[in-house]
Amino acid sequence: MLFDMDGTLVDSEKVWDVALHELAAHAGGTLSEPARLAMVGGSMAVSMRILRDDLGQPHRDEAADVRWLERRVAELFAGGLVWRPGAMELLRAVRAAGLPTALVTSTGRRLVEVALDTLGRENFDAVVCGDEVTAPKPDPAPYLTAAELLGVPIAACVAIEDSPTGMASAVAAGAAVLAVPAELELPPTDGVHLRDTLVGVDPEYLATLFGRVAT
Known part of the structure; x- marks a missing residue:
């Protein structure tokens, strides 16, 4: 199995939803619904590329965004799923x-x-x-x-x-x-x-x- x-x-997709919208706000933007849906089931690298494109910030530091997102999701996961x-x-x-x-x-x-x-x-x-x-x-x-x-x-x-x-x-x-x-x-x-x-x-x-x- x-x-x-x-x-x-x-x-947990709802947890990711909260954290990704918060990351977009942290970046000074707003994550669109089509972009969020395009991330479902995808890898972190793909999701971060979609985020950058959606925010119109192609040169964002991916590693820094991943660290920020993982810290936030870990906090939310720890509260129970x-x-x-x-x-x-x-x-x-x-x-x-x-x-x-x-x-x-x-x-x-x-x-x-x-x-x-x-x-x-x-x-x-x-x-x-x-x-x-x-x-x-x-x-x-x-x-x-x-x-x-x-x-x-x-x-x-x-x-x-x-x-x-x-x-x-x-x-x-x-x-x-x-x-x-x-x-x-x-x-x-x-x-x-x-x-x-x-x-x-x-x-x-x-x-x-x-x-x-x-x-």
């Missing part, structure tokens, strides 16, 4: 079934360590962070890395995602993909099974995704 984090397991509907129950069921499980996120290690206080380190056999892979989502590298760490063929894995960027990464890697929208509407996509919520999803349901026509 391969779980995305932000927007999939926890409702809200689980997405059905996510905690599914994760517990997957672990109870003894399925190898990885967290596969575009978020960097520093912030993931804070989030794991909510998610539970014991719930994951491997954790793949956005700053620890050769290429971020939508490249397949994060999911391929996770499958390798678990010692499970990627074709035998189910990836659970909430964004087009994450979906693209998991599909390209060769996993079965279940997607539940959070911040963005998800259009029907070849190779992706769409649901409105994770409520009611269990290991038995996940097993049926292999070989099914995407819906």
